[in-house]
Structure formats: C-alpha cells, structure tokens
Amino acid sequence: MxxxxxxxxxxxxxxxxxxxxxxxxxxxxxxxxxxxxxxxxxxxxxxxVIHAGIYYPTGSLKARFCVEGKERLYRFCAENGVGFEQIGKLIVASNNDQLEQLQSIRRKAAENGVTDLVFLDQDSLNEAEPELACTGALHSPSTGIIDSxxxxxxxxxxxxxxxxxxxxxxxxxxxxxxxxxxxxxxxxxxxxxxxxxxxxxxxxxxxxxxxxxxxxxxxxxxxAAYLAKGSYFKLQGKAPFSKLIYPVPEPGGLGVHLTLDLQHQARFGPDVEWVEVADYRVDPARGDKFYAAIRSYWPGLPDDALLPDYSGIRPKIAGPGEPxxxxxxxxxxxxxxxxxxxxxxxxxxxxxxxxxxxxxxxxxxxxxx
CATH class of the missing domain: 3.50.50.60 (FAD/NAD(P)-binding domain)
Structure with missing residues (x-):
C-alpha cells in the first residue's frame, strides 16, 4: 500500500x-x-507571453503543445478570471533581406497550424506604430500576455x-x-x-x-543539464508601442525583443548567458549591449532609458553551440x-x-x- x-x-x-x-x-x-x-x-x-507557435520545428512537441496550449490557455483564463490580453505581436524586418525571412517564417508558422499571420507593409506600420523603424512586419494576432x-x-x-x-x-x-x-x-x-x-x-x-x-x-x-540565464531591462517612461515587438530571429535566439506586461509597462530581453549555478542578480552592464539591438527597430530609444529588472534561467538540455x-x-x-x-x-x-x-x-x- x-x-x-x-x-x-x-x-x-x-x-x-x-x-x-x-x-x-x-x-x-x-x-x-x-x-x-x-x-x-x-x-x-x-x-x-502567450506564444502563437510560429518558430518551432514542424512536428516537434514544442510546436504541437504551443498551438494546442495557446487555445486552452485563453479559454482557461477567460473562464477563471485570470488576467490576460490578446495583444498581438509584430515580427519586424529591418532591411529587404529580412523581408524574405518573414515569408519563410510565415510558411513555417502555417506548417505548425498558425495560419493567421498578416503581412504589414511600411506604410501601414508607419500609421499603426509611428515609432517603429522597419521595412515590413508580420502581425501575429493570437500572441498575448498573461498574469502567470x-x-x-x-x-x-x-x-x-x-x-x-x-x-x-x-x-x-x-x-x-x-x-x-x-x-x-x-x-x-x-x-x-x-x-x-x-x-x-x-x-x-x-x-x-x-x-x-x-x-x-x-x-x-x-x-545533461545546462543553465542559460536571460536578463531583462525595463524601460523608464511610457511604452512606445501598442504591441509586442520582435526582430527577425537571429542564430541562437529571438533577439532582444520588447514585451509589455498587463499594465503596458515595456521591458526588453532576454539575452543569453550560459552559467554554472543559478544566480538571478542582473548585471547592469549587460544592458549596454541592448541599446544597439533595440535601435535597429526603435531608433528613438533615449540614452540611459533602460533599468535592470529581473532575470530567469532556462532549463536547457542542449549546451552552447548545439541546436x-x-x-x-x-x-x-x-x-x-x-x-x-x-x-x-x-x-x-x-x-x-x-x-x-x-x-x-x-x-x-x-x-x-
């Protein structure tokens, strides 16, 4: 017994x-x-973030569970009074070469069952998000944020x-x-x-x-187990965008992106730092590298506008340099x-x-x- x-x-x-x-x-x-x-x-x-299921390899558990889990999560939150907002996300291209990558991302998303991505040209984006500098973007309307x-x-x-x-x-x-x-x-x-x-x-x-x-x-x-730390920096002042902003993915990650909490306070991150032990302190110096990355899509980012916020540690089972x-x-x-x-x-x-x-x-x- x-x-x-x-x-x-x-x-x-x-x-x-x-x-x-x-x-x-x-x-x-x-x-x-x-x-x-x-x-x-x-x-x-x-x-x-409530992810749409866009980037993950087709047929993977990540793709399958993200797409299914997203729908279940929205229903559960609505039925149980959990705070959430289906705020949407823009995946932005900074140049014409990245415009071609957007089409690849759109095809990958469709293979995963995410068929609601919409391409927005530069004129549409200038009207909707005047602070955003890009040549085009994919809008993901099913991306959201949640009170975890x-x-x-x-x-x-x-x-x-x-x-x-x-x-x-x-x-x-x-x-x-x-x-x-x-x-x-x-x-x-x-x-x-x-x-x-x-x-x-x-x-x-x-x-x-x-x-x-x-x-x-x-x-x-x-x-084997690996620890990948990610630090976040919050923006002083009002958020410049109404949606989440993600650059076109780069090798090794999704780049320095802008997310919003349910109060629409903006934060940037996370970066990737491989560590041996869990330490959640945020090194303010890591924020120095954020400015150039953010200004690729938001050139109006003021100097000294980022403050250390918090960090998380991903429980990785693939190490540095591995897929x-x-x-x-x-x-x-x-x-x-x-x-x-x-x-x-x-x-x-x-x-x-x-x-x-x-x-x-x-x-x-x-x-x-």
Whole structure:
C-alpha cells in the first residue's frame, strides 16, 4: 500500500497543470515544491507571453503543445478570471533581406497550424506604430500576455477543489524505485527534517533539478543539464508601442525583443548567458549591449532609458553551440519504469504549453505509455 497514489515533483505552471489534470481523473494527487511559493523559478521569471507557435520545428512537441496550449490557455483564463490580453505581436524586418525571412517564417508558422499571420507593409506600420523603424512586419494576432502567477493560482485552486494538495518548503533529495512497484521519495522540509513518501505514480516536473533527480533511478537515462540565464531591462517612461515587438530571429535566439506586461509597462530581453549555478542578480552592464539591438527597430530609444529588472534561467538540455532541443517527456515506453513520467528541458514555450502538456502527461499515466 502506498502513502499517496500520484506524486508530482515541482509546482511550476507545468507541474500544477499536470497535477490538476490527474486530479480531474479522480486520482489522489500531491505536489511537492521546494520553495515557499508556487512557480517561483522558471514559471515566474519569463516574459509572460502567450506564444502563437510560429518558430518551432514542424512536428516537434514544442510546436504541437504551443498551438494546442495557446487555445486552452485563453479559454482557461477567460473562464477563471485570470488576467490576460490578446495583444498581438509584430515580427519586424529591418532591411529587404529580412523581408524574405518573414515569408519563410510565415510558411513555417502555417506548417505548425498558425495560419493567421498578416503581412504589414511600411506604410501601414508607419500609421499603426509611428515609432517603429522597419521595412515590413508580420502581425501575429493570437500572441498575448498573461498574469502567470494568477494562472498558477487558478490551477492550484482546481487541483485542490478536486482533492489534490500542494506541499511547500519540501525539497526532494532522492528518488528510489520500490521492488514491488511504485516509488519512494526522500524529502527534506525547511527545518532539515527528513522523511519518505511512497507513491504508485511519480511525475518529475522539477525544471532545472529534473535530470539530477532522475539520475538516481536506474534506467531513467536523463539528459545533461545546462543553465542559460536571460536578463531583462525595463524601460523608464511610457511604452512606445501598442504591441509586442520582435526582430527577425537571429542564430541562437529571438533577439532582444520588447514585451509589455498587463499594465503596458515595456521591458526588453532576454539575452543569453550560459552559467554554472543559478544566480538571478542582473548585471547592469549587460544592458549596454541592448541599446544597439533595440535601435535597429526603435531608433528613438533615449540614452540611459533602460533599468535592470529581473532575470530567469532556462532549463536547457542542449549546451552552447548545439541546436535547440525539443521538450523531452519520457513515459514508461521510453524508460521501462511503470508509473513514471519525467519532463526535461521545459523552457519557452512551456508556460503557453502547460495545459496541453498536462493533458498529454495524464494520458501517458492513465494508459501507461
């Protein structure tokens, strides 16, 4: 007999979405979270953008879950009073060569099921966004912004309404496979008290910590883990644009883009800095490189207008110079361990994809795939 039927490790957006979905099936679900607040790592340190699903490789989990998750997320927010705005995004070309890239982006988006992109010429953009300098842009009307913490609180509310629970300040130290089936989870509370819980089904949605925890389970075969820090800088004063502004993607990332929060305060970022340990302090000097990049599409950016804001750390499973990895979600058919699902590399668009991932993982657990 196990202490709990289903245990989820990690109370970020994805872990909570999974736990909610499993609780809706009638399971007894518990979520363990090492911090004193849900979603206080990757889920709370991002752009809070609801992505459309434009750039990801066709057929990838990122493309599939982003497009499906976007629609589910908008519905969930509307039904549960979570703050959001379908504000739209402009992908801007700074020269004629990049205009050709816009057409490639549009074709890729259509392959992923995103068919609502509209090309805007320079005259249209001059009228709509007079501060914007570009030769043309793609408008993505299904891109939005969200109150990510409000979203996670709503997920937690539905989880608890269906008999589940979230246990905070509980760090999982080690996982153990039981000889007669199921798992033993060794955990530590805030006061260093240690205890163990057994469960029939185990979902490892621990972000940065998932590969190290899975390494203790023979046969789990986790990937290598890398940390890619991204810093954000906020704009002093009123935002110059009414929509999100993204330059044409560059090798290694989406470039320094402008996002807006629900109060329409503008911020820029994130950049990419490979680090060995998690350190969320923002180095003000990193903002120096932002000015030239931003002025490629907003030449009116004043000197000294950017202030250090916050940073996030992407849980990467591909290192510097390697092609970006897809989400990796391993079920029993991948590792041979019944009742175990492990999630790795759930970076952007993880927030947008959370509800789609939750449904997929619940299916893996229910069917035993």
């Amino acid at each position: 196990h202490d709990i039927e289903t245990l989820v490790i990690g109370a970020g957006a994805v872990g909570l979405a999974i736990a909610r979905e499993l609780a809706l099936t009638g399971r007894e679900v518990m979520v363990l979270e090492q911090h004193g607040l849900i979603g206080s790592e990757t889920s709370a340190r991002n752009s809070e 913490h409000g979203f996670m609180l709503a997920l937690q509310g539905e989880l608890e309404a269906n008999g589940g629970q979230v246990v905070l300040n509980t760090r999982v130290a080690r996982l153990e496979r039981l000889a007669d089936g199921g798992y033993r989870v060794h955990a530590e509370t805030e006061g260093t008290e240690t205890y163990a819980l057994t469960c029939k089904e185990l979902i490892l949605s621990a972000g940065h910590g998932a590969p190290a925890l899975a390494a203790g389970l023979e046969g789990a075969n986790p990937p 970006a990895a897809d989400f990796r979600i391993d079920g029993p058919s991948d590792h041979g361990l019944a009742g175990l699902v492990t999630l790795y590399g759930i970076e952007s668009p993880g927030l947008t994809s959370a509800m789609a991932i939750g449904s997929y993982v619940a299916q893996l657990v229910t069917i035993g795939l």
